Amino acid sequence: MTVNFDYCDTYVSDFEKAVSSPVLGKSKNYYTGVDLGTACVVMAVLDEDRKPVAGAYKYADVVRDGMVVDYIGAIRIVKEMKAKIEEDLGCELIYAAAAIPPGTDKLDGGAVKNVVQAAGFEITNMLDEPTAANNLLKIKDGAVVDIGGGTTGISIFKDGEVVEVMDEPTGGNHFTLVLSGAYKMPFEAADEYKRDVSHHKEIFPTLKPVVEKVSSIITRGIEGYGVEQLVLVGGSSCLTGIEEVVEKMTGIPTYKPADPFFVTPLGIALGCTDEIKY
Numbered sequence: 001m002t003v004n005f006d007y008c009d010t011y012v013s014d015f016e017k018a019v020s021s022p023v024l025g026k027s028k029n030y031y032t033g034v035d036l037g038t039a040c041v042v043m044a045v046l047d048e049d050r051k052p053v054a055g056a057y058k059y060a061d062v063v064r065d066g067m068v069v070d071y072i073g074a075i076r077i078v079k080e081m082k083a084k085i086e087e088d089l090g091c092e093l094i095y096a097a098a099a100i101p102p103g104t105d106k107l108d109g110g111a112v113k114n115v116v117q118a119a120g121f122e123i124t125n126m127l128d129e130p131t132a133a134n135n136l137l138k139i140k141d142g143a144v145v146d147i148g149g150g151t152t153g154i155s156i157f158k159d160g161e162v163v164e165v166m167d168e169p170t171g172g173n174h175f176t177l178v179l180s181g182a183y184k185m186p187f188e189a190a191d192e193y194k195r196d197v198s199h200h201k202e203i204f205p206t207l208k209p210v211v212e213k214v215s216s217i218i219t220r221g222i223e224g225y226g227v228e229q230l231v232l233v234g235g236s237s238c239l240t241g242i243e244e245v246v247e248k249m250t251g252i253p254t255y256k257p258a259d260p261f262f263v264t265p266l267g268i269a270l271g272c273t274d275e276i277k278y
Contacts, residue, residue, distance in 0.1 A: 002255070003231060008136050009258045015044060015052035015266055016259070022088040023053040030089070032082075032096040033269025034116050035129075036074060038063045038149030039172055039191070039235055042265035043081045045093065050270060054089055055262075056081040059191075064150055064173075068111040078119035096121035097272035099264065101151045102128035102165030124273045128165050130155035133233045135267035137257075142229035143222050145246075146264055147236040149173050152214050154221045164225060168217045172236035175207050182206045200240035211242055215249030222252075232256040233263040 027047035035042040041062065045054040058077055062070040086093055098116045116123050130146040130153045137144060140160045146153040149172040156164040172194075180190035183206075193199055194207075218230065230252050232243055237260035247254035257263055 002253075003137075003139070003142075003229065005137075005255070005257045007138070008263065011052065011136060011266060012257065012259050012262050015055055015262055018045075018052045019055040019057070022085070023047070023051075024089065025053070027053070027091075029095065029274050030091065030093055031269055031272035031274075032093050032121065033132075033265045033267070033272060034078060034096050034098045034119075034121070035265035035268055036063050036068065036078075036098065036112050036115060037235065038151070040149070041074070041077050041081070042262065043078070043085065044262070044265045044269040045085055045089070046269045046272075052266065052269075054085045055265075056085060057265075068115060071111065071115065074115045075118045078115060078121075082119055082121070093120075094122050095124050095272055095274050095276075097125035097127060097132075097268050098123060099127040099129045099132045099268045099271075101146075101148070101153045101167040102130060102155060122276050124276055125271045127268060127271050128155065128167075129153045129264050129268075130233070131162055131165065132267035132271055133264040135270040136263055137231055137233070137267070139229075139231055142231060143218070143225075143227045144231050144233065145218055145237075146234040147171055147214060147232060147242075148234045148264075149236065152217050154218060156222060156225050156227060158225075164221075166221045168221075170210070170213055170217060171234070174210050174213075175236060175239070178210055179203060179206060195238075197238075197240060204239070204241055207239065208245060211239070211245045212249055215246045218246065219250050222250075227252060230254040233260040235261050237261075
């Protein structure tokens with residue numbers, strides 16, 4: 001069993017181009033996905049044909065372990081992104097969807113929704129992150145694992161339907177903390193060093209124990225569900241070779257798209273509608 005990422009990879013590539021060169025044109029509606037990540041805030045905008053036309057992202061420390069800790073800062077970032085994209089496209093962005101780590105809706109207390117609304121959007125959908133990612137991946141059977149900055153979220157699918165979701169607080173920030181200690185560099189410097197693909201081969205042995213911990217989280221999360229394949233998304237999945245360790249530790253074939261970073265925010269945008277439900 002293998003996963004075909006052709007559609008996903010092309011879609012993400014189109015979005016990356018739209019971030020630097022917005023696609024101008026007349027669209028009846030625009031659909032926005034707002035991903036308030038622990039390490040990065042991403043905004044993805046689709047046109048009425050659900051094609052990427054614009055986007056923005058900013059590394060920021062406004063969310064920790066999936067919880068908004070800098071409410072005002074988060075609103076400011078989303079507002080600034082919204083205004084810049086509206087200027088580029090020459091129109092107002094009205095509708096947005098957002099997402100939170102699975103199982104954290106009670107802990108979140110509506111903070112993510114409130115941030116998006118305070119930034120000027122009408123919020124039309126709230127999703128959990130790995131399930132949102134599957135709007136783009138289109139996995140029928142298996143588990144989508146979103147390894148973000150603060151948490152690892154898992155959605156298990158059977159016949160295209162979600163049968164279980166879960167989340168645990170281990171992710172890219174833990175990678176950075178280990179790297180910061182081992183290399184004796186500030187957290188911010190270690191985080192930037194980690195994101196540079198040219199350093200991945202060098203730092204992987206240092207980060208491998210954290211990858212193994214993530215693998216154990218996945219193993220516990222999917223136990224008893226007969227999962228036959230894993231798909232990794234999220235910024236921390238960009239670490240070169242991470243899928244090989246996860247596969248070895250879980251014993252389950254593990255795959256990831258060419259660029260896992262933008263899969264979730266694009267999946268959130270695909271979950272946006274023009275019907276206000278919140």
